[in-house]
Amino acid sequence: MKTLILLRHAKSSWDFPDLSDHDRPLNNRGKKDAPLMAEVLKKKNIAIDLIISSTSKRTMETAKVFANTLNLKIIEDRNLYLASEPEIKRIVKEIDDYYDSIILVGHNPGMTNLINLVSNTGIDNLPTTGMIGIPVKDTWNNFGSEKCEIIFFEFPKKNK
Helix, strand or coil: CEEEEEEECCCECCCCCCCCHHHCCECHHHHHHHHHHHHHHHHCCCCCCEEEECCCHHHHHHHHHHHHHHCCCEEECHHHCCCCHHHHHHHHHCCCCCCCEEEEEECCCHHHHHHHHHECCCCCCCCCCCEEEEEECCCHHHCCCCCECCCEEECHHHHC
16 A cells, blocks of 8 residues: 655745745744644654655745655655646656655645545645645555545644
8 A cells, every 4th residue: 555645835924925926935833833743744653755845935845844854855846836636636646656655745725625536534624734644555546546534634733
């Protein structure tokens, strides 16, 4: 079995109205929540192989915290920037089966919509720095072929 961890970026700043959405950095809360949630994931003792992240500044800042805490490599994927659930699903299905566990760092509403599409867990919103573990049968190409039970659902307010 493979494990996909969907991670929404940490809370971003709106303090710089001249910046494009793609270039918005994390705010102070995001900078606190990302290390907290990286430690929560580390304590789960899941052998994670790789992080795939949207290229936005806020997702990359979040991914770097997780990469440093878990000693992982990051692959940037521009297609994850504000991706819809079909696009995220396509990206997951193309992951090399060499990898058994992946963290995918992205954005809402695509992440929440995808979770509701592939799992039996109905959620209103994947909060910032929230993460959900999803089992994938045998190969990444099977992702979403049937509804599944999530492995975990963690978010900052649950862990403070």
